[in-house]
Amino acid sequence: MRELFASEISECVARLCMEANTRLSSDVEAALRFSCENENWPAAKGILSDLCENLDIARSTGLPICQDTGLVTVFIEFGQDVHVTGGDFESAVNEGVRRGYAEGHLRKSVVSDPLERVNTGDNTPACIDLRMVPGEHVKITVSPKGAxxxxxxxxxxxxxxxxxxxxxxxxxxxxxxxxxxxxxxxxxxxxxxxxxxxxxxxxxxxxxxxxxxxxxxxxxxxxxxxxxxxxxxxxxxxxxxxxxxxxxxxxxxxxxxxxxxxxxxxxxxxxxxxxxxxxx
Amino acid sequence: MEAIRLTVPCAGDNILTLRAGDRVLLSGTVYTARDAAHRRMVELIERGEPLPFELSGAAIYYCGPAPAPPGRVIGSAGPTTSYRMDSYAPLLIARGLRVMIGKGRRSRPVLDAMHEYGAVYLAATGGAGALLASCITDCELIAWPELGAEAVRRLTVRDMPLTVAADAMLGDLYESGPAAYLAARDA
Incomplete structure (x- = not known):
């Protein structure tokens, strides 16, 4: 049985929130750049070229790629031989989102109730997609998605x-x-x-x-x-x-x-x- | 195609000559407002109370910017999808709104109101928030801070690159743009 501090989960989620919002994965970026080279309709090529330039600016300035930094889904593969200590798992994930969105100057887009619509101010709670898997590892994927x-x-x-x-x-x-x-x-x-x-x-x-x-x-x-x-x-x-x-x-x-x-x-x-x- | 320079707020006549597909470089003052701010503005109008800014000749940017990191005027600031404001827009157009900036197609009642009163809808590139932030030289929160990203902000913009997506003569680039591409492809 491996022990994992709740704080380690929070730190990891915070890092991933900032990374996911400022840099695309290499395959997505490559697909976008390829589409720009491949597009022959002038207006369309202009838009794709702006989107590629936007990725460069986001990378160099640390600004998010898009102002809609989304509702966060945290996908977790949780090894069944891991035991979380020093706090509860779900709070640790949300604490990570809270910290990542504050430190990363990311937009807070979550309202506490779908009809009352009051902003929670910290982009929590996240949606959590949890899968228990064999082993002692915890694989965390943070995926923000805009409205x-x-x-x-x-x-x-x-x-x-x-x-x-x-x-x-x-x-x-x-x-x-x-x-x-x-x-x-x-x-x-x-x-x-x-x-x-x-x-x-x-x-x-x-x-x-x-x-x-x-x-x-x-x-x-x-x-x-x-x-x-x-x-x-x-x-x-x-x-x-x-x-x-x-x-x-x-x-x-x-x-x-x-x-x-x-x-x-x-x-x-x-x-x-x-x-x-x-x-x- | 040479981009047309447009300054806002505007008297009205200069936007009537804009046509769907024209490229525009926009400078001047624009106000951010999206879902929650639109609902509140319409409620104020219905109660006969003043709005947080002068609507006559104004430009509204459908945008909820990301917070400004230290040393910056604003965070990423691209457009949000406009159709969610369609139920509010005709009333605002009737009260003097002349320029809307957003992304995605508008409903028939909005296009009709634009035609009746002489307004224009400009598209900013969705997802290019970091790029668009570089055109914003000043940002001041002027109403409803409790709405967070949805609060109304007065932005000063310089040479903001936009495309006329719908004009005052019922021209709609979301129809004509793909149609023109398909016609050229299949020619």
């Missing part, structure tokens, strides 16, 4: 009869309806299967994958490639103002489901698919 893209996410309970075509249609329709709102070029996480709650989690987790990765199942890998092509053929373009770069990647995750169900979730993320990871 512009989050408000465009959807879940639909399709029927088994709708099948693969139903899933493809729903994904494409969701991206088209979102238009310029989620700040394209977008990254599209797709969950297929599970239940109403778990399908959304599948789609959200898909956004943590390397953008160049493919689903290991060829059927889904093929859907990823073909949906990416179809989305980029819509002409929506960067910011929804026209061009060939509407999405940087489509990432599908599938899970077992019920005989009568075909849940599908589309988690649309802006070009700033932000996440940072450390292993304790």
């Amino acid at each position: 512009g893209s989050e408000n465009m996410c959807r879940v639909k309970m399709l029927t088994p009869a709708a099948g693969e075509q139903g899933v493809r249609d729903f994904v494409l329709e969701s991206v088209k309806d979102a238009g310029g709102n989620p700040c394209p070029p977008v990254v599209v996480g797709v969950g297929i299967g599970g239940g109403f709650d778990s399908v959304a989690r599948l789609a959200r987790r898909a956004l943590l994958r390397e953008l160049t990765s493919e689903n290991p199942v060829e059927r889904y890998a093929k859907m990823e490639r073909e949906l990416l092509y179809a989305i980029n053929a819509t002409g929506i373009g960067p910011q929804g103002l026209g061009g060939k770069t509407t999405a940087l990647a489509v990432l599908i995750e599938a899970a077992p489901t019920h005989i009568a169900m075909l849940p599908c979730a589309v988690c649309i993320c802006c070009h700033a698919d932000r996440h940072a990871t450390e292993v304790l």
Whole structure:
């Protein structure tokens, strides 16, 4: 049994909040820069070039990439042979968010009640996505996500009869309806299967994958490639103002489901698919 | 295409010639206001009470900036998605608002109000908050500090790079932009 101080978790989460908001992971940054080189519609290329310059400014000044530093989801793989001491686990995670958002001069965007809408002032509480795994390690990924893209996410309970075509249609329709709102070029996480709650989690987790990765199942890998092509053929373009770069990647995750169900979730993320990871 | 220089607040006539797709470099005074501030402004108008700033000829930036680190005027300050302000915008336009800055398409009632009263909607690049912050030379919180990022701030901007997304003649770049790209691609 390994002992882990709650304060170590807080410090780690604080560091990751600041890192995730000021620097994109190398695969996301590379995809954005590649799309800029590859775009031939002048207005679209101008926007992509501004987004690349924005990454440079964020890196050199320490300013967040986007002022919407999001609602934070903290993904945790928690080794079952680890014991937390000196405080409780959930408070430690939120203390890390509190500290990271204060020290990093990040925007506090959380309201305490969805209808009363009073700002909590410290960007807590975070959403916590916890998985118990074998071992003595704790892997923490902090992923802030802004409201512009989050408000465009959807879940639909399709029927088994709708099948693969139903899933493809729903994904494409969701991206088209979102238009310029989620700040394209977008990254599209797709969950297929599970239940109403778990399908959304599948789609959200898909956004943590390397953008160049493919689903290991060829059927889904093929859907990823073909949906990416179809989305980029819509002409929506960067910011929804026209061009060939509407999405940087489509990432599908599938899970077992019920005989009568075909849940599908589309988690649309802006070009700033932000996440940072450390292993304790 | 040469960018058009525009100064705000503005008398009105110069924005009527702007067309969807024009590039603009905006200078002058703009006020930040988003969801919560819009609700409060509309409530003040309905009660016949004064607003925190003069609406006539004004420019509103749909923006909730990140806090300013030490030594800086403001933190990252890009646009938020505009459609959430669509239910409030027609009343503000009728009361003198002339320039809105945000991102994403507007509803038909907003475009109609822009046409009726002569207003323009300018798009800033969403997600370029660090870049846009460099165009802001002054920032002063003028109302509702308890709203945090959503408080109303008076910003002084210089050569802020924007695109006319919707004009006073019902031109809408969210329609015409992708259509023009697709027509060129398929030609």
